[in-house]
Amino acid sequence: MAGTLLFNALREAIDEEMAKDSRVCVMGEDVGQYGGSYKVTKDLYEKYGELRVLDTPIAENSFTGMAVGAAMTGLRPIVEGMNMGFLLLAFNQISNNMGMLRYTSGGNFTIPTVVRGPGGVGRQLGAEHSQRLEAYFHAVPGIKIVACSTPTNAKGLMKAAIRDDNPVLFFEHVLLYNLNEELPKGDYICALDQADLVRKGKDITILTYSRMRHHCLKAISQLEIDGIDAELIDLISLKPFDMETIAKSIKKTHRVIIVEECMKTGGIGAELISLITEQCFDDLDSPPVRLSSQDIPTPYNGKLENLTIIQPHQIVDTAKKILNKGI
Amino acid sequence: MSQGIAKASNQSTTGALDAGPHAERLSNLLSAKRANCNREIGLDLFRDMTLGRRFEDKCAEMYYRGKMFGFVHLYNGQEAVSTGVIGAMKKKHDWFCSTYRDHVHALSAGVPAREVMSELFGKETGCSKGRGGSMHLFSKEHHLLGGYAFIGEGIPVALGAAFTSRYKKDALNDKSSDSVTAAFFGDGTCNNGQFFECLNMAQLWKLPIIFVVENNKWAIGMAHDRATSDPEIWRKAQAFGMKGEEVDGMDVLAVRGATERALQRARSGEGPTLLECLTYRFRGHSLADPDELREEKEKEFWSKRDPLKKLEKDLIESSLATKEELKAIEKEIDAEVIDSVEFALSAPDPNPEELNKYIWAEKD
Numbered sequence: 001m002a003g004t005l006l007f008n009a010l011r012e013a014i015d016e017e018m019a020k021d022s023r024v025c026v027m028g029e030d031v032g033q034y035g036g037s038y039k040v041t042k043d044l045y046e047k048y049g050e051l052r053v054l055d056t057p058i059a060e061n062s063f064t065g066m067a068v069g070a071a072m073t074g075l076r077p078i079v080e081g082m083n084m085g086f087l088l089l090a091f092n093q094i095s096n097n098m099g100m101l102r103y104t105s106g107g108n109f110t111i112p113t114v115v116r117g118p119g120g121v122g123r124q125l126g127a128e129h130s131q132r133l134e135a136y137f138h139a140v141p142g143i144k145i146v147a148c149s150t151p152t153n154a155k156g157l158m159k160a161a162i163r164d165d166n167p168v169l170f171f172e173h174v175l176l177y178n179l180n181e182e183l184p185k186g187d188y189i190c191a192l193d194q195a196d197l198v199r200k201g202k203d204i205t206i207l208t209y210s211r212m213r214h215h216c217l218k219a220i221s222q223l224e225i226d227g228i229d230a231e232l233i234d235l236i237s238l239k240p241f242d243m244e245t246i247a248k249s250i251k252k253t254h255r256v257i258i259v260e261e262c263m264k265t266g267g268i269g270a271e272l273i274s275l276i277t278e279q280c281f282d283d284l285d286s287p288p289v290r291l292s293s294q295d296i297p298t299p300y301n302g303k304l305e306n307l308t309i310i311q312p313h314q315i316v317d318t319a320k321k322i323l324n325k326g327i
Numbered sequence: 328m329s330q331g332i333a334k335a336s337n338q339s340t341t342g343a344l345d346a347g348p349h350a351e352r353l354s355n356l357l358s359a360k361r362a363n364c365n366r367e368i369g370l371d372l373f374r375d376m377t378l379g380r381r382f383e384d385k386c387a388e389m390y391y392r393g394k395m396f397g398f399v400h401l402y403n404g405q406e407a408v409s410t411g412v413i414g415a416m417k418k419k420h421d422w423f424c425s426t427y428r429d430h431v432h433a434l435s436a437g438v439p440a441r442e443v444m445s446e447l448f449g450k451e452t453g454c455s456k457g458r459g460g461s462m463h464l465f466s467k468e469h470h471l472l473g474g475y476a477f478i479g480e481g482i483p484v485a486l487g488a489a490f491t492s493r494y495k496k497d498a499l500n501d502k503s504s505d506s507v508t509a510a511f512f513g514d515g516t517c518n519n520g521q522f523f524e525c526l527n528m529a530q531l532w533k534l535p536i537i538f539v540v541e542n543n544k545w546a547i548g549m550a551h552d553r554a555t556s557d558p559e560i561w562r563k564a565q566a567f568g569m570k571g572e573e574v575d576g577m578d579v580l581a582v583r584g585a586t587e588r589a590l591q592r593a594r595s596g597e598g599p600t601l602l603e604c605l606t607y608r609f610r611g612h613s614l615a616d617p618d619e620l621r622e623e624k625e626k627e628f629w630s631k632r633d634p635l636k637k638l639e640k641d642l643i644e645s646s647l648a649t650k651e652e653l654k655a656i657e658k659e660i661d662a663e664v665i666d667s668v669e670f671a672l673s674a675p676d677p678n679p680e681e682l683n684k685y686i687w688a689e690k691d
Contacts, residue, residue: 022499051498057531062483062524068488072472073422075494092480105465106456106475107685142686165688 156190376464411582429474515546
């Protein structure tokens with residue numbers, strides 16, 4: 001089958017940027033000889049050598065801090081969180097140094113870094129490996145946060161993130177690495193701050209990101225059958241939000257559902273719904289609704305795990321309820 | 328007292344017993360080779376240390392007069408370390424990484440006193456444009472990677488600068504890349520994971536870095552020997568196969584000598600060194616610290632070893648300078664410090680319209 005798997009799209013992006021700019025390097029656990037736990041850096045160690053693709057000891061806080069120091073002195077490091085959850089151990093470096101240092105230094109230093117890796121709820125990986133740290137990191141000033149969702153945007157966003165002079169937290173999803181898609185030809189990038197209008201519709205706006213995009217697409221197929229024309233926006237940029245695209249859509253549909261995989265309390269949707277209320281209140285015909293994960297550690301049991309995160313039928317039911325079409 | 332265990336195991340040592348185990352260590356220290364000194368070097372060292380001392384004294388005055396706010400950690404007593412290490416390195420070439428006690432490291436690295444004082448006053452002319460404050464002094468121009476306010480977080484950043492140096496040399500084939508990074512931190516930090524993690528990585532990859540421990544015995548109110556299982560920090564290098572050295576941190580030429588040896592190793596590709604400088608802060612942890620725990624005898628022991636007085640004595644006894652010349656330098660420095668205060672007082676505050684500036688990198 002033709003096309004490129006998502007993990008290979010990321011790999012191509014990193015490879016192409018490393019070939020073009022010798023300051024770009026990768027560091028993290030098993031990124032080198034092993035090729036990355038999800039093979040995003042496969043064969044790059046052989047191609048670029050052990051310093052440009054650096055296998056680090058298991059010391060997240062320290063190698064993330066090392067990336068900050070390397071970025072301050074002229075390199076453009078990409079840090080892999082083998083699992084994004086592990087970056088809780090690097091929270092201080094990401095917050096105090098990646099995020100705040102440019103400001104506290106009065107603009108002395110820039111920190112061109114990308115921190116990337118698999119996040120989200122996988123298949124029965126247990127609570128610690130099923131985290132949605134985009135929500136935890138959301139309040140940190142000075143970092144951009146993006147989430148890719150297709151092979152095409154994965155490659156274009158990764159290239160943009162590497163070229164950006166600011167720290168970018170780049171969320172991949174553990175269950176999307178094998179998505180297959182034909183990529184655009186040639187060198188292309190996707191803007192880090194622009195949402196993706198996935199499907200145009202007039203009845204209701206659905207805002208989502210990462211793997212939930214695909215749940216929403218399933219739900220929208222059903223809604224279409226049921227006579228509801230939903231508009232789907234993939235946020236892409238979780239910080240800052242592309243409020244222009246979002247507001248434009250709400251102005252048209254007057255109704256909004258946020259579908260997210262993070263927990264409800266203090267989640268991405270919590271901030272988004274606040275902004276929508278502040279900026280789009282007069283355009284709304286019904287209260288905005290959040291469909292979020294339960295506020296619990298993700299359970300191991302598969303049935304309980306499915307109950308923890310939002311499923312497509314819940315999106316369908318909610319849209320119908322908002323539009324009074326009966327459930 | 329808290330020093331009981333160390334006292335008991337060291338009963339044969341006399342002299343420094345009453346001043347505690349840290350003083351005993353200094354008393355028993357076998358002096359390694361001190362750096363060579365000539366008139367020019369000697370006067371430079373004296374100038375830098377005097378600037379450090381007088382600058383900090385002025386900070387205390389300004390703080391108590393309500394001109395300076397927040398947490399202010401002064402460096403008095405430890406000047407031989409900043410001057411001994413940074414003075415042996417190449418300015419604007421090598422890199423320096425500090426902590427919350429960073430004023431004097433910044434001055435030694437060459438950041439003008441006006442810029443440091445302005446930063447402490449929160450002014451736009453400060454080295455961090457008034458956004459950083461006492462604990463966050465930065466200067467890209469002077470290769471100051473910054474003051475880091477949390478314990479240990481600067482060490483990985485310093486390691487990153489050392490990594491860049493090696494990367495340029497070995498991955499980018501720039502054979503002229505030989506910069507070395509000095510990472511300064513205290514005894515309290517040596518019980519923190521980042522210290523051990525970075526020692527491991529530095530030695531593993533033979534990175535050009537000097538880990539400079541300024542062991543002043545006290546982590547705020549926690550005595551070093553109450554916080555760590557083996558108080559001899561320099562020996563922890565051995566666990567990583569790294570060279571470690573214990574240095575009289577009250578003797579600038581001893582610190583300079585040890586730094587020269589570490590630099591030689593780093594520049595020739597042999598990797599890192601752990602320098603433990605035995606020193607003491609003459610003031611409390613910060614200007615907000617009532618300093619109630621340290622014994623008078625301990626303070627007396629260390630104040631008798633004032634690093635500035637020691638250098639002054641060395642220079643005069645070896646006929647490298649006269650007392651009058653040193654007095655003249657002190658006068659010059661006092662004028663420089665007063666100038667920095669006047670400059671800072673009359674400098675503008677940051678523009679309120681630029682509150683959000685520096686969050687994001689500017690487009691080229």
